[in-house]
Amino acid sequence: MRTPNGHVGRVAMFLMSAFTLSVVTGCAVGRHEIPDISGLPEAFSSTGETSLSEEWWMGFDDPALNGVIEEGLAGSPDLAVWWDRLNHAEALARKAGASWWPSVSVECSASRSGQWGDDVLESYATSHSMSGVVSYEIDLWGRVRSGRHAAVFDEHSSREDARAAVLSLSARIAATWYEIAEARSQVLVLREQVEANEQMLEIVTMRFRGGQVGASDVLRQRQLHESSRGNLALAESRLEVLRNQLAVLVGRVPQAHVVDEEAALIALPSLPDAGIPSELLQRRPDLRAAELDVAAASARLGVAVADRFPRISISASLGSSATTSTDLFTNWLSNLIGNVAKPVFDGGARKAEAERHEALVDEAFHRYRQAVLTGLQEVENALTRESHQSSYLGSVSEQLALANEVLERNRDAYRGGQVDYLRVLEALTSQQSLERQQLGAHRELIGYRIELCRALGGGWNPESSTDAPAGRDGRTQS
Secondary structure, three states, X not given: OOOOHHHXXXXXXXXXXXXXXXXXXXXXXXXXXXXXXXXXXXXXXXXXXXOOOOOHHHHHOOHHHHHHHHHHHHHOHHHHHHHHHHHHHHHHHHHHHHOOOOEEEEEEEEEEEEEEEOOEEEEEEEEEEEEEEEEEEEOOOOHHHHHHHHHHXXXXXXXXXXXXXXXXXXXXXXXXXXXHHHHHHHHHHHHHHHHHXXXXXXXXXXXXXXXXXXXXXXXXXXXXXXXXXXXXXXXXXXXHXXXXXXXXXXXXXXXXXXXXXXXXXXXXXXXEOOOOHHHHHHHOHHHHHHHHHHHHHHHHHHHHHHOOOOEEEEEEEEEEEEOOHHHOOOOOEEEEEEEEEOOOOOOOHHHHHHHHHHHHHHHHHHHHHHHHHXXXXXXXXXXXXXXXXXXXXXXXXXXXXXXXXXXHHHHHHHHOOOOOHHHHHHHHHHHHHHHHHHHXXXXXXXXXXXXXXXXXXXXXXXXXXXXXXXXXXXXXXX
């Protein structure tokens, strides 16, 4: 009996030689360097000394905020979409990697055919067959390798996009949390103001009944009282809307409000270390994703260029057929085929495709460059706004202290009949406005710090990221 060992050995040795040739000689075509981002400033306009942790919100030392953000990162459907996209990209990368290896298929069949006459089976024949086919493309020009690298770059870009989504969601939750803190304080302040205005209205009404003031004073105080009640209604409405917004951000239905009794406007920690602008390119996940997009586009350019060159593939088959299953392994037939396909004329389609991918690489780089400029702008804007907002908050606080003193003196003078009611009304309106203004200024200051942490990349450590494959500059390796 003739065994198939000799056939299998020769076929395997040939395929191994072809695979080795592909690895050794496979050289990418259509390389495209990613230009460096030049002209970056040496430093930001200001910086602090505190290191920004990976979980940036921990630096706020607000346990209530920590709990809300953790719930949001675990339960937000919006964030889950980004992880689903990452799973999709990982599957595509594995699929692209599979084309790097030979394709092996096995087919087995059995059939019986008969000849009938006068409703009687006169004769029949049985056939059994089994065959195996191995095919492989010799990646001489790096077409397969470039396609694999493009998919892997896409995978890593999706991972950075997911991290950017984590950063964005945590910032939105934190901003909403402190807006709720401000709204709760505004409601409390307005309730106190409504009560104070009602007491003042009683005083003015009593003086009017005693003939000490005119009716216009009563009407002005009543108007102020109604104004504060209207502002209270708006503040309560805003608080409920913010509660619904936070519930959805963390993955709850709008009616299932997050407990916010502990929400309070905090004193900010010291300014974080902004680092140097060039570090921002690796610290921010969205900028890393944009860079990887350039690398993926460059790898696809390599695929398009390589597609203009001859494609070499080989296939080997080994099969056997017999009339009985016991004789199936006695007769073997082997076949080895080499194939070279070279485009001769396609009307310029492949050339146009390569030029299209060249333009896509340029487009991806310009998007990357714009993202870098925007990122630098966001850091500078946040630093500038926080610095000036801090000064503004200090000014408003000083104005409020002065307004409290003016109001107290005018009230005393009014009770003694030394000043008219307009002086009191003016001082009261100013003092109440500054009370609400101070709360808004404090919340905006916290908001600018949140924006600064987000703009700095939230402290994500690039070393903890999964490294991209060799050739991160967009070039496949020869």
